[in-house]
Amino acid sequence: MVTEELYAKDSYIKNFSAKVTKIVPSGVILDRTAFHPRGGGLESDTGALILGGNTYRVTEVKFEGNEIVHVLEKLDGLREGDEVEGRIDWERRYRMMRLHTASHIIASIAFSKYNALITGGNITPEYAKDDFNVENKDLLPKIVEEANEIAKRGIKVKVYFLPREEAMKIPGVVKLAEKMPPELETWRIVEIEGIDIQADGGPHVSNTEEIGSIEVIKVENRGKGKKRLYYTVKP
Structure with missing residues (x-):
């Protein structure tokens, strides 16, 4: 599944909901994202994914092939199909x-x-x-x-x-x-x-x-x- 690039349509989206479609060794792939991946001379966004009472820090976002990977500090407790809330580090x-x-x-x-x-x-x-x-x-x-x-x-x-x-x-x-x-x-x-x-x-x-x-x-x-x-x- 190709990730919907919310950031390309609206640069002012700070928070969004998404579904985890795939878990990889370095992080997760979502069905939609407002996190801008590194590219075009810009560093990537950082922020967090929220699931219930758990916060998963997003330290980097990058393309791996055609997929946008959200690199996380931890993966414990995340599963494919989980609905998460994404929060951009807005000031950055x-x-x-x-x-x-x-x-x-x-x-x-x-x-x-x-x-x-x-x-x-x-x-x-x-x-x-x-x-x-x-x-x-x-x-x-x-x-x-x-x-x-x-x-x-x-x-x-x-x-x-x-x-x-x-x-x-x-x-x-x-x-x-x-x-x-x-x-x-x-x-x-x-x-x-x-x-x-x-x-x-x-x-x-x-x-x-x-x-x-x-x-x-x-x-x-x-x-x-x-x-x-x-x-x-x-x-």
């Missing part, structure tokens, strides 16, 4: 949502103004880092400054789904160098109205004003034509 998730939407604004400015693509990156609850194929590292703080001005405008962030062939017609729908989304028939699209549109599978805030202030931590030279930007968000 929400910070990653803010950073993730900020990263899309930054990537859009880099692409539209400097034809720069992201060559790698990672988002944690504390900070994000993105590698860009640019020569001048002084460009990156300027891009962040412009991204802050855009975020303050309170622009709506929309999530919807398009057939692959239709999505491929959108200029700049993929801003990762040398990488395309999987060969899926349907792509999930994240659009910051008038600013950016990308194929993306991760959670986002619904309005750019939720991002807060984007602050540069540091910029590193990672070699010729490769600069790394570290940044975080503040209230």
Whole structure:
């Protein structure tokens, strides 16, 4: 059974009910989940599964083949068919949502103004880092400054789904160098109205004003034509 990906439809689901469909050595597979698995440069959600009076800590969520595995600290007492309540560590998730939407604004400015693509990156609850194929590292703080001005405008962030062939017609729908989304028939699209549109599978805030202030931590030279930007968000 394929797990229904609730997180792909609504990033604001904090609690949900689900059925345990399979138990594996590292954890459990559910029929539906709001936990976002690690992928797309984002760390996974953490949280808990509740069954009766028992709490099962979710330490990681990951894909194993086509299955989403919820890694648990313990499995004692869980059985296939059990109905559980899932609870997301919301503060952690929400910070990653803010950073993730900020990263899309930054990537859009880099692409539209400097034809720069992201060559790698990672988002944690504390900070994000993105590698860009640019020569001048002084460009990156300027891009962040412009991204802050855009975020303050309170622009709506929309999530919807398009057939692959239709999505491929959108200029700049993929801003990762040398990488395309999987060969899926349907792509999930994240659009910051008038600013950016990308194929993306991760959670986002619904309005750019939720991002807060984007602050540069540091910029590193990672070699010729490769600069790394570290940044975080503040209230």
